[in-house]
Amino acid sequence: MTTLPEPAPRPAANAANTGLVRSVLRSPRGAIVVAFLVVLILACALAPLIAPYDPLAQHLSAVRSGPSGSYWLGTDSLGRDLLSRLLHGGRSSLLGVLEAVVTLLIVALPTGLLAGYLGGTFDRIAMRVAEVVMSVPVVIILLAVLSIFNHSMTSAMIAFGVLGSSGLMRVIRGAALTAREELYVTAAELMGLSRLQVVVRHVLPRCRGAIIIQASLFAAVTLGVQTGLTFLSLGPPPPAATWGGMVADAASVFNQDAWMLVPPGATIALTVLAFGLLGDVVRDVSAEKYAAAPASRRKRRTGTPETAGRPEPATDMLLSVRDLSVATDGERPLTLLDAVGFDIAAGETVGLVGESGSGKTMTARAVIGLLPGNCRITSGRVVFDGSPVQDLDQRAFRKLRGRRIAMISQEPMAALDPSFRIGSLVAEVVRAVDGIKGKAAHARAIELLRMVEIPDPEAVARRFPHQISGGMAQRVAIAMAIAGRPELLIADEPTTALDVTVQAEILDLLRSLQQQNNMAILLVTHDWGVVADVCTKVVVMYAGQVVETAPAGEVFDRPAHPYTRSLLLSSPENTHVGERIQAIPGSVPTPQRWPAGCRFASRCDLAQPGCTEGAIPVKDISEGRLSRCLRVDTLLGGEARR
């Protein structure tokens, strides 16, 4: 069994995992604000028990008495105790705030999350409705509601919550859009979790900060609006105790007794301030947390067309990709993959090689049905175990993903949601793919961690992702990927982010898992060493096309495409100490700049005029060998035949 280096501590990521509530309470401002709000809410809730007087009782012998031992905050013009009225008035004021905030969350939360996560038509409709709601004059609507519902403050607060929801909905949508790009959200989808599970477990927690901030600011505004309405006598009629009503009473005698305004005015101001400050504290704490979280955004790039291909999909293959083309959406679609084709047999490891921007990741994502939102398959077929899968809807694809086809990425740490313990993350996938729950799911999670050779899996299951090393994180990602016993594992540069020793360990692990389970692997890599180590076949991609397919054992000695040859020569393994690496001059053309004819011609020393005249056909060189090169005979020394 291989041993793993101890994880290096990552203080920054540590902060990302401390609970939001705990972080707020740890900050002095947060603690003061929360303490104030808790005391206020408790005092108002317990008003019937703790208020010294009946809020309506008039003590005509002590009218406008000012603070005293009997009346701590004094009395009003009718001799009513101000403290008792404040406590009782707070009940209706805070209840009104609660009603408005709950309504706000009920409307904005699901709509914003779904609009951001699902996008498409739902998003467009939700955004249009939000715009309409935002343009509605709030005060007029509130006055109308109050007059229709007989001055019912509850109706007014519910209406205010609905009207305010469009702002929060947009904020949540934005946060969900960002969360959707997180690798751990993609990883959860790859593991076969349903949309609801992904939203609730992974997207919602990411939006939590934004939600609390907006809700507390909204609470502050609501309190202001509600006080204004009761001040104008649009709420519960006198003599009911309301904060706004107390301000109105005090305002009418302000010239004779200014003190009467102080208790209600200070309470309202402090409460509005506390709600506002709470939002600020949560914003600061969230900013620290997200700055500390691992950078895991998926790179998005902007990226034109041509063709060639091979006949029918091979039916005896586990995976058969034929003439697969992918393009961006929009008025001027841009082709990113052009008639890509290859096969993978059961239990085979195929290396997908090429420089950055060749289309390797796009190919892998097309196979697993998770193309970026702005891209779609425009032609071709992906046949998995005899069945075409390219037209499957997301629901049907989810049944395949995680169970029959799984994927691991080059950023294992970013693929693990920092808010959950390792055991919980693995058990979540087990629940999704095996349908087992509770202790059984946990036991299977431990078994999987043991299968990927993690020493002391029980202890590791209790750790958070930031508490383990990159190599161990990749093992955890592999454990999650093999939970559904997939027949095909797509590994997108699984060792790129790891140091050399750990790389070798992970490759050994993949090889042994593959042998134990007869699992096929599509290994996306830049590294010829990795190809030599684990692959049986290699598919070389360049500028969105497959330019060569060869058995791994042959390609090193007899590359059948000048690009493959250049890639091999530029590989560090082929460079002796003290020699300069023979870098390939130029760079891979972006999809906007794909030339007519051979896309590698401008960088190729064998290129001749014919190479740039038209689409280059794929040539069958020998059993299992294909090349998209007109000069392949010259390259192979005249050995190649049609």
Ligand SMILES: Nc1ncnc2c1ncn2[C@@H]1O[C@H](COP(=O)(O)OP(=O)(O)OP(=O)(O)O)[C@@H](O)[C@H]1O
């Ligand atoms: N969402 C997208 N929208 C438009 N173009 C994209 C998008 N994603 C990738 N591309 C473009 O598609 C081409 C292929 O990208 P892909 O990520 O598949 O390359 P790759 O070979 O995997 O590179 P790397 O090794 O750097 O990951 C690139 O030109 C890239 O800029």
